[in-house]
Amino acid sequence: MKQQIAHIALVVADYDEAIRFYTETLGFLLIEDTPQTETKRWVLVAPKNSDGCQLLLAKGVGDEQISRIGNQTGGRVFLFLQTDDFWRDYNEYLSKGVKFVREPKVEDYGIVAVFADLYGNLWDLIEFDYWHKFESALKKGDLFSAERYARKLDFGFQIAESLTAIARKHFEFGEHDKAFELLTESVDFARADEDSESLQNSLDGSSVLWEITEEFALSGNIEKAKSICESIKDEMKRNRSVENLAKIAKGEKGDFQRSREK
DSSP states (O other), X not given: OOOOOOEXXXXXXXXXXXXXXXXIISOOEEEXXXXXSSSOEEEEEEOTTOOSOEEEEEEOOHHHHHTTTTOTTTTSOOEEEEOSOHHHHHHHHHHTTOEEEEEEEEETTEXXXXXXXXXXXXXXXXXXXXHHHHHHHHHHTOHHHHHHHHTTOSSHHHHHHHHHHHHHHHHHTTOHHHHHHHHHHHHHHHHHHHTSSOHHHHHHHHHXXXXXXXXXXXXXXXXXXXXXXXXXXXXXXXXXXXXXXXXXXXXXXXXHHHHHHO
């Protein structure tokens, strides 16, 4: 069974003024505006580049509905707008006159500020710190959540590094098939980041490939380890990886494993 929340109704005083605020001030897209009766319209808006839940702008009718405009949650934050660049959106909203009722604050889960829409409904503007959430889930042994957060990270080498750490845990639990699946995927992310224009990302990607090579070798898959090792572009790290595989083949501990035990 697959389910998802499709729309959330937001009670508004006027369709057109609400559309202007959400599209012109917040930068949302008008997804649909279909008349249903002479006074009722089906109006959907959503953030750009979003494939999630959409807002249904519903005009309040009657005293009871009108009394809820601007305060559907009794003063609590109602909606949460996730962004990939908090300061970009925060500064843009300020320039457009959006009222922030709580200043930006750095929390364990990310950076957040609270703003009010044109009617007073409270929103969180939030950029999540997925690396912190990944580390926290991994530490608790919640590998499902850790993998979910890992896939939301920004850079290929970060995803590769985190998936490798999760694979290591699966190895410890005897779940070798899942571990190999994640390690193989880690290779793809690390290789992709080696093509980055950023030298630092490239070197980090090579380091991740080196670590993945060791994981395969330590688990007995020497041939797979060799194939990954040969693809490392950084010559120094490739040579060190070859030396590492030779040590493992002789029954010695790998360099990454040894460093983790210190």
